[in-house]
Every structure is written in C-alpha cells, then in structure tokens.
Amino acid sequence: MFWEKDIETMDVSELRELQLDRLRTILIRANATPYYSQIYKQIGFDPSDVKSLDDIQGLPFTSKNELREHYPYGFLAVPRDEIVRMHSSSGTTGRPTVVFHTMRDIDNWANLVARSIYMAGARRSDVFQNTMGYGLFTGGLGFHYGAEKIGMMVIPSGPGNSQRQIVFMQEFDTTAIHILPSYALHLLDVFEELSLDPKKDVKLRMAFIGAEPHSEEMRKKIEDSYDIDAFNSYGLSEMCGPGVAFECPEKNGLHVWEDNFLIEIIDPQTLKLLPDGEEGEIVFTTLNREGMPLIRYRTRDLARIYPDPCPCGRTHRRMSRIKGRDDDMLIIKGVNMFPIQIETALMKFPEIGRNYQIILETVGHMDELTIEVEILTPADDMRVYERLRGHIAEAIRDEVLVKPKINLVQPGTIKRAEGKAVRVVDKRGKN
Numbered sequence: 001m002f003w004e005k006d007i008e009t010m011d012v013s014e015l016r017e018l019q020l021d022r023l024r025t026i027l028i029r030a031n032a033t034p035y036y037s038q039i040y041k042q043i044g045f046d047p048s049d050v051k052s053l054d055d056i057q058g059l060p061f062t063s064k065n066e067l068r069e070h071y072p073y074g075f076l077a078v079p080r081d082e083i084v085r086m087h088s089s090s091g092t093t094g095r096p097t098v099v100f101h102t103m104r105d106i107d108n109w110a111n112l113v114a115r116s117i118y119m120a121g122a123r124r125s126d127v128f129q130n131t132m133g134y135g136l137f138t139g140g141l142g143f144h145y146g147a148e149k150i151g152m153m154v155i156p157s158g159p160g161n162s163q164r165q166i167v168f169m170q171e172f173d174t175t176a177i178h179i180l181p182s183y184a185l186h187l188l189d190v191f192e193e194l195s196l197d198p199k200k201d202v203k204l205r206m207a208f209i210g211a212e213p214h215s216e217e218m219r220k221k222i223e224d225s226y227d228i229d230a231f232n233s234y235g236l237s238e239m240c241g242p243g244v245a246f247e248c249p250e251k252n253g254l255h256v257w258e259d260n261f262l263i264e265i266i267d268p269q270t271l272k273l274l275p276d277g278e279e280g281e282i283v284f285t286t287l288n289r290e291g292m293p294l295i296r297y298r299t300r301d302l303a304r305i306y307p308d309p310c311p312c313g314r315t316h317r318r319m320s321r322i323k324g325r326d327d328d329m330l331i332i333k334g335v336n337m338f339p340i341q342i343e344t345a346l347m348k349f350p351e352i353g354r355n356y357q358i359i360l361e362t363v364g365h366m367d368e369l370t371i372e373v374e375i376l377t378p379a380d381d382m383r384v385y386e387r388l389r390g391h392i393a394e395a396i397r398d399e400v401l402v403k404p405k406i407n408l409v410q411p412g413t414i415k416r417a418e419g420k421a422v423r424v425v426d427k428r429g430k431n
C-alpha cells in the first residue's frame with residue numbers, strides 16, 4: 001500500500017516538526033545563492049531567527065520574473081560542477097526558466113514519483129509506457145526514473161506516433177501509461193481507425209494523467225473509454241516536475257508531499273494568506289533541495305487545500321485538482337471564466353466528441369464566444385443538431401454565465417495536437 005509508510009502516514013505534529021527542521025536548513029542553504037543572499041541583506045533577514053513555519057511569511061515571494069531576471073545561475077546554491085541535470089519550463093513567451101539538480105536532487109525526485117505512482121497502485125510487475133515528452137520538459141524523465149525505481153519495465157515511447165503507441169501496448173502488454181488527458185482522448189480515435197477496442201485489445205489497467213488542467217468529467221471519460229483507473233498527477237518544473245502532488249486510490253484530491261514541499265495558498269490579488277479550504281494561488285517552498293532552493297514560489301496555479309484527513313491513512317494534506325493557471329483565465333464580456341469550466345459542461349453530452357475549441361472574437365466591439373465541437377455520430381435530421389446546439393449552449397451558460405454560439409463540426413475537423421492541446425483561440429483585437 002505504502003512506498004514509505006513512516007513518512008506517508010507520519011503524525012501531523014511530527015510532520016510539521018520535520019518541515020520546520022527542513023525549512024531552517026533550506027533557508028540557510030538559500031543564503032548561498034546570489035539571489036537570496038541579496039534579498040536577506042535587503043530585508044535584514046537572518047535564517048537562524050526562524051522559530052516556526054509561519055516565520056516564512058516574513059520573506060518575499062519568488063516568481064517566474066525573478067527566475068528570468070537572474071537567469072541562468074542566480075538561484076544556484078552549489079558550485080556549478082555539482083549540478084548533474086538541467087530542466088526548463090515550456091516558456092511560451094520570452095526567456096524560459098531553468099532549473100538545476102544535483103545527483104541527490106534527482107534521486108529524491110525519482111523517489112517522490114515512485115512514492116506517487118506506487119500509491120496509485122503501480123507495481124514492479126507493471127509494464128509502463130511513458131508517452132510524455134523526454135528532454136527539457138520534466139514529464140518524461142521524471143516519470144521514467146520513478147517507474148524504474150519501482151522496478152517496472154519502462155517503454156520510453158515519448159509523445160506522438162499514435163499507431164506505434166498502440167502497437168507497443170499490444171505487443172508488450174502495457175498495463176500502465178503516462179499520458180496527457182487530451183492525448184488519451186485523441187488515441188481513442190486511432191484505436192477506432194485500427195478497428196481495435198481499447199477495453200479488450202490492450203491490457204491497460206491504469207493511467208497517470210497530468211501536465212494540462214482537466215475536468216473530473218474528462219477523467220471519467222478516459223476511465224470509461226479504456227476501462228481503467230486514471231490518476232491525476234500534479235507538478236511543475238520549478239519544484240522538480242511530476243511528484244509534487246498525486247492522487248491516492250480515493251481519487252479525491254492530490255496528496256501534497258509535505259515532507260518535501262511547504263504549501264501556502266494566497267489570494268493572488270492581495271497576496272494575503274488564505275485558510276485551508278479557500279481557493280487561491282498555490283505557493284511552494286522546496287524543503288529538500290540542494291541545487292536550487294526556491295522560497296515561496298508563486299505557481300500561478302489555482303487550487304484549494306482539503307483540510308480533513310484522507311481515508312487512505314496518509315497525513316499529507318490534499319489539494320484540489322487545479323482549476324487552471326491564473327494566466328489561463330478568460331475574461332469574456334466582463335465575466336471571468338476558465339476553459340476547464342466549459343469542458344465540464346461539454347463532457348456531459350455523449351453525442352459529442354472529445355475534441356473542442358474555444359474561439360473568442362470581436363464582433364462589432366463585443367466579445368463573442370464560440371465553441372467548436374465535433375459531433376460523434378452524424379444525424380440525418382437537422383433538427384437533432386438544432387436541439388443539441390441549444391442544450392449545449394444552455395449547459396455552458398449555466399456554468400460560466402455567458403451564452404456561447406455552438407458550432408457542431410464533423411469528426412476529425414478540429415486539428416489534433418500531439419503535445420498539449422490548443423483549447424483556446426483568442427482572435428480578439430486581431431480582426
């Protein structure tokens with residue numbers, strides 16, 4: 001059941017003591033970095049004054065901006081030759097952020113991923129196909145090392161080449177897979193093209209899904225279509241990558257590995273700390289990292305903490321699935337919404353396919369929201385479409401308070417992404 005029972009079920013007060021102990025160490029270690037040593041000087045902070053976990057609130061937040069400004073080595077706490085690995089965030093705009101690991105950091109990270117997937121039920125007898133990108137992105141290598149640590153046979157298939165993915169599943173009896181949720185849905189089409197049934201023709205029993213925000217409905221769709229258990233994985237390259245928080249068999253929130261990460265939830269506007277249960281931006285402090293300690297790192301991810309104990313017996317608090325990045329929030333006709341809310345509404349309709357796009361345009365100075373979605377089975381009677389469009393538009397309006405235009409298109413019309421799915425096309429101000 002447990003990879004490290006002592007740590008996973010540690011008494012809460014002991015866990016807080018361990019956190020405090022590690023926090024003190026990490027704050028001292030951070031003083032060796034060019035960036036934090038300068039901050040400590042500026043605000044007159046002495047790490048040896050720290051008496052409780054709350055004392056961290058005396059320190060400023062660290063954000064992507066600081067990582068960029070002090071690129072590449074401003075956050076390094078060890079000599080460069082102790083670093084064995086570099087990773088980077090996807091960096092869609094401007095300079096990417098880079099993260100460095102010592103050998104011990106890599107071992108520790110692999111252990112966290114092993115702990116996570118073992119918790120979900122992965123065992124050494126499993127055959128694990130890793131369809132995430134290898135390289136600078138942490139998803140591929142992070143899971144690879146963790147799965148090997150458990151002793152699973154790893155197929156480092158990487159992303160794309162969908163037919164080959166299915167051939168591998170069949171020929172090597174893949175039982176566990178790491179996959180983007182949108183790609184898991186995309187693969188269903190490929191199964192269909194090959195006249196194969198993902199429920200019967202492969203031996204998959206579990207999937208680890210992550211790296212893009214997705215709704216509970218999306219998870220259910222994946223579980224039902226493949227007849228598997230799908231577990232939500234959360235991580236970010238600035239912490240390590242996958243292995244920061246993960247779902248246990250209860251599938252009700254993700255246990256944050258609090259022996260390694262100190263979690264705070266803040267109001268992203270006022271930057272005030274929020275109590276457990278309230279939704280806000282996740283802020284993490286690395287408690288167990290050598291190469292590149294990060295203090296109060298603002299993730300831009302929105303979630304809340306479930307304070308009550310989990311029936312599985314683990315004492316590390318759970319966080320909700322993330323609602324999206326702060327930056328993903330759309331403002332349409334003055335109303336705030338997240339793409340995941342639209343997905344939640346869409347997934348309730350069995351008549352429509354898995355692929356959709358949210359299109360934003362300016363029509364006569366006004367925002368217009370159009371949802372383009374593929375129908376699953378073409379109907380002869382146009383009135384069927386008419387009714388369906390009406391029902392979908394209402395379901396979305398109930399969820400986000402703005403009524404969209406619904407554009408039903410033939411299966412295969414919306415361009416498939418083999419990486420992260422492009423869900424939002426914002427043409428406002430461009431036409």
Ligand SMILES: [Zn+2]
Pocket residue numbers: 248249250255310311312313314
């Ligand atoms: Zn649990």
